[in-house]
Amino acid sequence: MRYGDNSEFNSANDQLKDEWIEYDSNKVCEFLNTVSPQNNKRIFIAKSLGTKHLYYQLKNNFINKEDVLIFQTPIIPFVVLQDLLIEKGNNSLIIYGTKDPVLDDKEFNRINSTNKTQVYEVPNAGHVFEDENELAKSIDNIKNVMLETEKFLSKVM
Secondary structure, three states, X not given: OOHHHOHHHHHOOHHHHHHHHHHHHHHHHHHHHHHOOOOOOOEEEEEOHHHHHHHHHHHOOOOOOOOEEEEEOOOOOHHHHHHHHHXXXXXXXXXXXXXXXXXXXXXXXXXXXXXXXXXXXXXXXXXXXXXXXXXXXXXXXXXHHHHHHHHHHHHHO
């Protein structure tokens, strides 16, 4: 969804933008549930703005308890995301860079005490897992994100 290309969206306030995203999220899930029955275990992977979509899908009960969720560089306030993941109880993985300027708060104290959600921090990485001016390290970061994702999925699937 190319919100950045939509001038009406770009000029809207944050509350209206969230309403658009929630509406779109619901429509996507309504369709998804017609082509992928809810009794199947599904994997949802979201990055950045997509994590807001996944958050609304979970909040609005389009996600089954058996579904597996992966949030890469979530833009939802961590305390809000943490509370919802604890409430819903899905197997989940949160991945973010410790130098991501988009993220305000990176505290998962309560979530780290559960065994359903894992948190993987990429040291010194930004929003796209880059390590500024270090191409080789940036590539290693992405490899490590893929390896952690694969390890997590092999455990929960």
